[in-house]
Amino acid sequence: LQEVTASSRHYVDRLFDLDPQKVLQGVIDMKNAVIGNNKQKANLIVLGAVPRLLYLLQQETSSTELRTECAVVLGSLAMGTENNVKSLLDCHIIPALLQGLLSPDLKFIEACLRCLRTIFISPVTPEDLLYTDTTVISHLMALLSRSRYTQEYICQIFSHCCKGPDHQTILFNHGAVQNIAHLLVSTSYKVRMQALKCFSVLAFENPQVSMTLVNVSVDGELLPQIFVKMLQRDKPIEMQLTSAKCLTSMCRAGAIRTDDPCIVLKTLPCLVRMCSKDRLLEERVEGAETLAYLIETDVELQRTASITDHLIVMLADYFKYPSSVSAITDIKRLDHDLKHAHELRQAAFKLYASLGANDEDIRKKIIETENMMDRIVNGLSESSIKVRLAAVRCLHSLSRSVQQLRTSFQDHAVWKPLMKVLQNAPNEILVVASSTLCNLLLEFSPSKEPILESGAIELLCSLTQSENLALRVNGIWALMNMAFQAEQKIKSDILRGLSTEQLFQLLSDSDVNVLMKTLGLLRNLLSTRPHIDYIMSTHGKQIMQAVTLILEGEHNIEVKEQTLCILANIADGTTAKELIMTNDDILQKIKYYMSHSNAKLQLAAMFCISNLIWNEEEGSQERQDKLRDMGIVDILHKLSQSSDPNLCDKAKTALQQYLA
Numbered sequence: 001l002q003e004v005t006a007s008s009r010h011y012v013d014r015l016f017d018l019d020p021q022k023v024l025q026g027v028i029d030m031k032n033a034v035i036g037n038n039k040q041k042a043n044l045i046v047l048g049a050v051p052r053l054l055y056l057l058q059q060e061t062s063s064t065e066l067r068t069e070c071a072v073v074l075g076s077l078a079m080g081t082e083n084n085v086k087s088l089l090d091c092h093i094i095p096a097l098l099q100g101l102l103s104p105d106l107k108f109i110e111a112c113l114r115c116l117r118t119i120f121i122s123p124v125t126p127e128d129l130l131y132t133d134t135t136v137i138s139h140l141m142a143l144l145s146r147s148r149y150t151q152e153y154i155c156q157i158f159s160h161c162c163k164g165p166d167h168q169t170i171l172f173n174h175g176a177v178q179n180i181a182h183l184l185v186s187t188s189y190k191v192r193m194q195a196l197k198c199f200s201v202l203a204f205e206n207p208q209v210s211m212t213l214v215n216v217s218v219d220g221e222l223l224p225q226i227f228v229k230m231l232q233r234d235k236p237i238e239m240q241l242t243s244a245k246c247l248t249s250m251c252r253a254g255a256i257r258t259d260d261p262c263i264v265l266k267t268l269p270c271l272v273r274m275c276s277k278d279r280l281l282e283e284r285v286e287g288a289e290t291l292a293y294l295i296e297t298d299v300e301l302q303r304t305a306s307i308t309d310h311l312i313v314m315l316a317d318y319f320k321y322p323s324s325v326s327a328i329t330d331i332k333r334l335d336h337d338l339k340h341a342h343e344l345r346q347a348a349f350k351l352y353a354s355l356g357a358n359d360e361d362i363r364k365k366i367i368e369t370e371n372m373m374d375r376i377v378n379g380l381s382e383s384s385i386k387v388r389l390a391a392v393r394c395l396h397s398l399s400r401s402v403q404q405l406r407t408s409f410q411d412h413a414v415w416k417p418l419m420k421v422l423q424n425a426p427n428e429i430l431v432v433a434s435s436t437l438c439n440l441l442l443e444f445s446p447s448k449e450p451i452l453e454s455g456a457i458e459l460l461c462s463l464t465q466s467e468n469l470a471l472r473v474n475g476i477w478a479l480m481n482m483a484f485q486a487e488q489k490i491k492s493d494i495l496r497g498l499s500t501e502q503l504f505q506l507l508s509d510s511d512v513n514v515l516m517k518t519l520g521l522l523r524n525l526l527s528t529r530p531h532i533d534y535i536m537s538t539h540g541k542q543i544m545q546a547v548t549l550i551l552e553g554e555h556n557i558e559v560k561e562q563t564l565c566i567l568a569n570i571a572d573g574t575t576a577k578e579l580i581m582t583n584d585d586i587l588q589k590i591k592y593y594m595s596h597s598n599a600k601l602q603l604a605a606m607f608c609i610s611n612l613i614w615n616e617e618e619g620s621q622e623r624q625d626k627l628r629d630m631g632i633v634d635i636l637h638k639l640s641q642s643s644d645p646n647l648c649d650k651a652k653t654a655l656q657q658y659l660a
């Protein structure tokens with residue numbers, strides 16, 4: 001290092017010369033020495049050039065020319081490696097450059113902005129450094145009118161530093177939309193492009209910005225129309241893609257309708273074009289991801305995309321060719337693309353998930369694409385977490401199809417890798433994977449048996465204890481599906497796995513979804529007589545307590561109805577009936593709900609009564625007498641006159657039991 005640095009030392013020494021002219025010449029020579037020479041840049045940083053350059057840049061006594069040349073050299077050093085940028089940040093370069101923007105000299109301002117731009121686009125620079133003092137944002141907005149260079153650099157700084165809703169709001173409140181809109185028609189391509197990128201990050205997942213953009217016009221033309229012009233095939237790809245992203249964000253925010261021609265006939269086809277295999281890897285990735293986002297919640301757009309340019313088949317290439325033959329003009333490109341091939345797979349899975357979200361025919365087409373199920377199964381065990389998440393999303397989307405659950409999912413034993421994914425995944429993967437498991441546990445899915453054998457009950461019971469609401473819902477939902485028409489052993493295992501304590505915890509959960517799914521689980525557990533009697537003989541006391549708890553609580557109609565249906569199931573048991581008949585409190589509650597103002601609850605309460613008084617069963621006479629004494633028969637007579645045909649029929653059927 002000493003030998004290397006010795007030859008560079010004279011550059012640094014000249015910065016300390018007493019003659020300002022020699023200092024200026026020294027800085028200019030240094031500028032010429034470092035251009036494109038990373039080794040030289042590193043040497044000068046090690047030798048302490050940066051603090052001295054910053055000192056000269058900030059000195060009032062330095063000539064404007066010297067200050068400008070210092071900014072240029074610092075910008076060149078920043079162009080090197082990430083370590084260079086770190087060294088510059090450690091010397092507090094950003095405050096020094098921001099201070100420089102207050103100078104009256106335009107050339108100096110441009111040099112400072114160019115250097116700031118280079119530093120802010122580096123991944124090692126924290127974006128928040130731009131927002132520590134909001135007067136900086138106002139000043140940058142004011143500088144936008146100075147020259148095409150200030151426009152280009154400032155827009156580039158904004159688009160790189162706008163990460164998330166807080167940054168969007170700051171820029172929006174400082175007039176970003178009004179200040180940047182007219183730059184979309186600038187004579188400079190670079191300015192137009194950077195302004196467009198600004199809008200694409202400002203509008204992303206931001207309804208406030210999107211709704212504003214729709215009504216902004218430049219030279220009598222509305223922004224959406226300007227964006228559509230930028231989508232045309234004769235425009236550079238980067239411009240087409242970025243304007244498609246702007247229109248996509250505006251559409252997802254509800255600022256443009258999903259059936260608007262600018263979405264259906266312009267944006268969607270443009271994004272499909274980006275997926276073609278003659279595009280570069282990053283264009284294909286961005287095109288597919290943006291398209292997945294555009295069509296994610298709209299079935300008509302999903303159908304349109306699925307039949308545009310053979311998209312479903314075209315995406316299969318994402319698993320084969322990281323780069324097309326025409327793109328491999330140099331070995332560097334090939335090397336880069338092989339390293340980033342996983343991004344293509346992630347994008348393809350995401351887009352397949354969106355395409356197949358609603359339509360059965362599209363799912364069928366996706367699954368029939370060559371080796372599709374194998375690709376998903378492989379994706380579930382990839383090292384990249386993004387690919388795993390996208391593969392699980394894709395699987396979840398396809399698992400909404402009853403037919404596929406019975407066929408392809410079975411042929412490929414998809415449940416095996418899925419159970420593996422569930423073992424120790426981060427929450428965002430767990431949520432989607434457990435939703436998929438819910439679908440695989442539906443009673444018509446042949447995967448149900450092997451999943452049970454692989455220890456699913458334990459896994460799902462542990463999910464019900466999660467802090468994460470979505471995981472609690474999915475855990476209990478999957479158990480509910482598992483208990484549906486299951487054999488007694490499975491039901492007992494579920495009750496054992498959950499524990500009474502956990503069951504009560506779930507029944508008092510603040511989320512109504514968790515509560516409804518837990519009641520659904522209880523209802524599925526208490527079906528078929530022998531099971532009802534067996535479960536009530538082991539857990540009867542706790543279950544009756546739970547039912548009482550809910551019927552007395554402040555709950556909505558659906559929750560109470562589900563609870564009364566559970567009681568009706570218990571009343572259908574042979575020995576379980578007695579738990580209701582000997583519980584006067586519960587009998588009074590059933591009587592109360594028979595006269596309730598809501599017909600659904602009245603009907604559910606009548607089911608309980610019918611099951612208790614059914615003639616052919618042992619002890620029916622005593623039960624009928626007890627209920628008559630409580631005034632149930634009078635209520636039945638009243639209900640047999642009801643204007644609701646369901647209630648009327650049910651009441652008449654029940655009264656016949658008394659007459660038989």
